[in-house]
Amino acid sequence: MITRVGSWIGKHLMLTLGILVLLYMYIPNFIVALMSFNDSSQSRNLYQFQSFTWDNWLNPCEPQGMCESLRVSISIGLLATLVATIIGTLAAFALVRHRFEGRSTMNLVLFLPMATPEIVMGSSLLALFVAAGFGGQLGFWTVLIAHIMFCISFVVVTVRSRLAGLDSNLEKAASDLYANEWQTFWRITFPLVFPGILSAALLAFSLSFDDFIITNLNSGTTVTFPMFVWGAAQRGVPMQVNVIGTLMFLLALGIVIGGELLSRRRARGKAAAL
C-alpha cells in the first residue's frame, strides 16, 4: 500500500508539488474566509473558530471607524492609481519612444524608489513635509502625494516593458495605411499597450491600498484600512476585517476570471460573427 502511494507520488511529482505550493499560497485566504463566519461574541480568544454566524456579513460596518478607514483607503487608492498611471504611462512612452539627453539617468532615477526601503522613504517624506511647513496638515493629501510617488515607478516599469515589446513597424504600417498620428495612437498603439497599462493600474491600486509604513508616518490623524487593522490587532481584530479581506480577495479573483472570460469570448465571438 505504502509503496503504491509512493510510486503514485513519484509519477505525479510535478502535480503534487504544484498542489502543495498552491495550498501554501491560498491557505491564508481560506482561513480569512472561514473566520469571517466566526461568531466571536462568546469568547475572548479571537483566533479560534467558535460557531458559525452570518452576523459579520450582515453588519460589516459594526466596528467603529473600520468602514471609514476603508473609504479613505479606497479613495486614496483610486486617486493615486489614476494620477500615477497617467504620469507613469506618459513617462514610459517618453523613455521607450524618444532619445533625449539624460534618458539613462531618468531610467535610473525612476527605478530608485522601488529599491529604497519604505521606512527610509516614509521618514524622508515626513521630514520633507514638516520642513515645507505641512507638519500640521498631515493627512489625506500628504498620504496621497506619497502613494502617487512610489506608484509611478511601478507603473513606468510595467508599461515600459509592454511598450518595448511592441513592434514599431505596426505604427509605421498604420501610417502607411492612411492613419494620422492621432488615429495611429488610438487604434494601434493604445489597444496594444492597454493590457500593460491595466496591469500597472491594478498593481498601483494594490500597492497603495496595502501600504502601511509610509502611510503611517505621513498620515497625521487620518486612518487608512491597514492602519485600522494594525491598531485593532492590539486589542483583537474584529471579525468584520475578515469580511473585508474576503471581499477584496473575491474582487481580485473576479477581475482575473472576468478578464480571462472576456478575452476568450471575444476571440470566440469574432470567430462566430463572420
Place this chain on the structure above:
Amino acid sequence: MSLADGARGDLKLTGLHKRYPNGFVAVESLDLVIPQGSFFALLGPSGCGKTTTLRMVAGLEEATKGSIHIGDEDITYAKPYKRPVNTVFQNYALFPHLTIAENVAFGPKRRGAKDPTDQVKEILALTELTEQAAKKPAQLSGGQQQRVALARALINRPDVLLLDEPLGALDLKLRRAMQVELKRIQEEVGLTFVHVTHDQEEAMTMADTVAVMNKGRIEQMGAPYDLYTNPQTTFVANFLGRSNLIKAKVVGREGTGDDAVVKVDMHGTVATIKASKVHTSSDEGWVGIRPEKVLIQPEGQSIDAPGAALSGAVVVDASYIGVSTDYTLRMPWGQEITCFEQNTGRRGGLIPVGTKVDVSWRPEFAFLLDSAQDVEAGLEED
C-alpha cells in the same frame, strides 16, 4: 479585376539622395522612372540602399535631396498617410489585436469608407483568404500572413505598391509558390509593384524590369533576360547568377553594325565577342561567360561550338546534381572556372576528376567587362 483605374502615372525618382546624420550615404542621386503598371524589382545585397529607396517612396524616411513624383504629383515630403502608396512590410506588421477582415479594412476606413465589407470580401477572395476573415493574425501560417499583408495594401488601390522583401520569411517551397501567386495578382490588378529583394531568382521570376543596386547606385537596369545575358559590370555578372571572368587583351575590332565583333586574346587563345556585349574601351578586359554556356569535352574530341577552344584544362571537381553536373576546371594559367552541364544522357556518365578537357563556348554568349573593375564584386553575398 483591375484596380488601376484612375492611377496617376509613372513613379519618377529624380536625383534622389539619402544621407544619414552619421554621414552614411545610403542612396546616391538616384534617377529612375518606373512605368505605371509595371512589376519593378530593386535587387541588391543588404546595405545597397534598396530598402532606403523604398522607405523614401513610402514616406517612412525623408530624402536629403531630390524629388519623388507620381505622375505630376510631388510627394517628396508628403506625410506617409497622405501618399497614394502602400507597403507590404518585410515581417508583414499585421495588427495583432485585429482580425484579418479588420486588418484589411483598416486602410479604407481611415480614408472614410463607411462600410468596406464588399471591398474586403472581394480582396480576400482574390488572395484566397475568405476562410480566414475572422481569425487573428497569430492563428495564420506564414504564407497566409503574407497574403493578408498583401490584401491589406491592395485594397487601397494604391498608385504604387511597395514590397519590402515580402517573401523573405517564408521557406523555399512556399516562396516559389508565392512568387507565382504575386505575379498572378499583379497581372490581375494591374497596379505598379515595386519589389525590393536580395534574392536574384525572386527578382528575375517576377519582375518585368530589374534594377541592380550597389552602394547606393543603380549598376544596371533592364529586363531579366538582358541583365543576365549581357551584364555591364563585374558586380552584375557575379551578383545575378554566376560568371566565369577570364583576363584578356583586346587584339582587334572587326565588322560594322550588328556584325561588329571584338577579338580578344585569353592567355594565348583568341576569341571573338559581339560589340554589343563589350563594355570597356580599354585594351584589356574580363571575358565573361556563364557556367551553363561553357562546353567541355575530353581532350581531342570535337566540341559543338564554332571558334577556338581553350585546351589544357583539368577537371578538379565534378558534382552530380541530378538535372546537371557542376564541373570545376583548372585552366593552364591556374584559374578555376565553373561549367554546368545538363544531364541529357548523351555523355553517359560523368567526366572523371583528373581528365584533361578542352573548353569552348558559342561566341555570342560571351561578354567583355572593364578590367579596372573588381573581379570579385558582388560575390560576398551567399
